[in-house]
Amino acid sequence: MVGIVAGMAMHEPTFFILTALAEGPQHGYGVMQTVARLSGDRVTLRAGTLYAALDRLTTEGLLTVDREEALQGRLRRYYRLTDAGSAALGAEVVRMRSAASMAAARLRTHGGFALAAGGATLAASGLALAAGGAA
Amino acid sequence: MNDEPALERAYRRLLLAYPRRFRRDRGTEILTTLLDAAPPGRRRPTAWDAVDLIVGGIRARFLPPPGALNAVTATLAALLVGIGGAAATGWLGWQASTTMPSAQAAAATAHTAFGEPATDPVADPGDPLDQDWLGMRTSPGDEGNTGPHPAPGAVQVRLRTGSQDPVSVLAGARERMVAAGWRTDGSTADNVFWASKGDQVVRVTARAGDRTPDGGGSWSEGDPVSLMVSVHRPAPGAVTVLTLAGLLAGAVTGWLAAAWALHARARHRSRLRVATLVLGLSSLTLGVTTVLLPALAGVAGLASIDGWSPHDSLVAAAAVRGAGVLAYVTALGLAGTAVLAVLAPATPAPAGPLPRAKHPVLWLVALSLLVAFLGLSGQIAL
Numbered sequence: 001m002v003g004i005v006a007g008m009a010m011h012e013p014t015f016f017i018l019t020a021l022a023e024g025p026q027h028g029y030g031v032m033q034t035v036a037r038l039s040g041d042r043v044t045l046r047a048g049t050l051y052a053a054l055d056r057l058t059t060e061g062l063l064t065v066d067r068e069e070a071l072q073g074r075l076r077r078y079y080r081l082t083d084a085g086s087a088a089l090g091a092e093v094v095r096m097r098s099a100a101s102m103a104a105a106r107l108r109t110h111g112g113f114a115l116a117a118g119g120a121t122l123a124a125s126g127l128a129l130a131a132g133g134a135a
Numbered sequence: 136m137n138d139e140p141a142l143e144r145a146y147r148r149l150l151l152a153y154p155r156r157f158r159r160d161r162g163t164e165i166l167t168t169l170l171d172a173a174p175p176g177r178r179r180p181t182a183w184d185a186v187d188l189i190v191g192g193i194r195a196r197f198l199p200p201p202g203a204l205n206a207v208t209a210t211l212a213a214l215l216v217g218i219g220g221a222a223a224t225g226w227l228g229w230q231a232s233t234t235m236p237s238a239q240a241a242a243a244t245a246h247t248a249f250g251e252p253a254t255d256p257v258a259d260p261g262d263p264l265d266q267d268w269l270g271m272r273t274s275p276g277d278e279g280n281t282g283p284h285p286a287p288g289a290v291q292v293r294l295r296t297g298s299q300d301p302v303s304v305l306a307g308a309r310e311r312m313v314a315a316g317w318r319t320d321g322s323t324a325d326n327v328f329w330a331s332k333g334d335q336v337v338r339v340t341a342r343a344g345d346r347t348p349d350g351g352g353s354w355s356e357g358d359p360v361s362l363m364v365s366v367h368r369p370a371p372g373a374v375t376v377l378t379l380a381g382l383l384a385g386a387v388t389g390w391l392a393a394a395w396a397l398h399a400r401a402r403h404r405s406r407l408r409v410a411t412l413v414l415g416l417s418s419l420t421l422g423v424t425t426v427l428l429p430a431l432a433g434v435a436g437l438a439s440i441d442g443w444s445p446h447d448s449l450v451a452a453a454a455v456r457g458a459g460v461l462a463y464v465t466a467l468g469l470a471g472t473a474v475l476a477v478l479a480p481a482t483p484a485p486a487g488p489l490p491r492a493k494h495p496v497l498w499l500v501a502l503s504l505l506v507a508f509l510g511l512s513g514q515i516a517l
Contacts, residue, residue, distance in 0.1 A: 027168070028164065028165070028167070028168035028171075029167075029168045029171035029172050032168070032172060046183065046184055046187035046188075047165050047168050047169050047172070047184065047187065047188065047191075048184075048187035048188045048189075048190060048191025048192070049187055049191065050168070051161055051164075051165050051168075051191065052191055052194060052195070055161070056200065056201060059200070059401045059402075073163070074163070074166075074167040074170075075163040075164045075167050076164070076167055077164050
């Protein structure tokens with residue numbers, strides 16, 4: 001069971017929140033902005049979703065409150081990664097890297113097979129790979 | 136950044152979706168973030184922000200913390216407490232209903248069937264939680280009872296006739312009852328028929344021998360025929376409704392209590408956190424093995440029988456009684472878990488890696504298996 005959990009992919013919002021905080025402590029709105037920037041506006045965190053995640057990650061010990069700024073009825077809490085949070089993000093990076101290189105290796109094998117089967121296929125898949133690389 | 140007071144009021148209203156504890160800890164912070172994120176001049180929250188906050192509030196109120204194990208725990212708690220609720224309301228409803236005819240009413244019915252005054256009615260309250268009775272519904276069905284399903288309790292009256300022919304004795308009884316306005320059912324056997332009228336469901340049998348209602352005497356071929364009338368009341372239909380209501384109320388309670396306890400557990404420091412987990416998980420395991428599984432087996436058994444008798448809804452109560460003292464142990468364990476959850480601090484445990492027991496999952500699984508084993512062996516022994 002532990003093995004399965006360790007091998008499981010992190011949810012994307014979680015990944016981006018931890019990545020955003022890897023740069024240094026940030027408050028809620030800062031995390032929102034950084035996640036949007038890092039993901040090329042693909043991942044938009046709304047407040048309800050963000051705070052559900054921050055709450056869970058704090059409870060799990062991956063984040064902690066760095067400091068608070070209270071001013072005129074407003075409250076900004078800055079969060080930072082704990083050592084456990086850095087370790088979890090590091091483990092996710094290793095997992096993603098190994099998954100990516102495994103996929104790349106299999107894709108190369110597939111390309112090799114296409115080479116043997118016929119030149120036209122090779123040209124087509126080579127083109128597709130080039131296009132994918134450019135995107 | 137936005138300082139529109141109308142927007143702030145609207146956000147505050149949306150934050151009411153969250154539980155009070157969450158609002159107290161996070162309300163101002165979330166509001167600040169929402170106002171930070173709103174472009175200048177915005178006066179009302181966007182529809183997506185509103186949906187997001189309402190969904191977030193519902194999740195915080197009604198869902199356990201994320202994770203498959205938490206979801207399974209809450210589901211099992213909902214099923215188990217649901218069965219408990221169904222058992223309680225079903226049993227109380229049954230107790231509150233009249234499920235036995237009076238001796239006088241039974242004697243009057245027997246008088247009709249016998250064609251002469253009936254004497255010595257014997258009341259047998261039966262056992263509504265008898266698993267056999269719950270399943271025995273097939274046999275009255277086989278006997279062609281298409282009237283209401285009877286409750287197990289009955290008042291029995293016997294008449295010793297001078298006849299040697301059970302078929303003609305029974306035909307005579309049937310004629311007299313039909314003449315008195317009873318609805319009788321076609322029988323596939325020639326020594327029994329069922330009849331119903333008003334609040335009585337009656338089984339009439341004729342057989343050679345001097346068997347008495349209280350179990351004395353014996354059936355024996357060649358003897359004069361005894362005519363036996365068992366007067367039942369219909370199983371009370373309200374019990375089905377009450378049982379379903381109890382099931383629903385229990386399931387909702389179990390789910391919410393589990394979600395709440397799982398959140399509370401996460402705020403505990405490591406030692407109490409483990410204690411809550413161990414007590415909660417072992418009580419749940421005990422309840423699942425001793426109450427939930429037998430109840431589900433009972434429901435599966437009922438599903439194989441045609442039709443539905445209100446009496447069938449006592450299957451939950453029968454499962455709880457079947458678990459005996461272990462049902463109480465389960466209830467105590469769950470109550471203890473709730474107490475541990477109440478003791479949780481209002482704010483989460485300090486962050487950072489928690490001191491963990493060695494191989495916690497392994498020894499929890501071992502402990503659960505041990506409890507399940509004790510539960511099952513205890514149940515067999517009882």
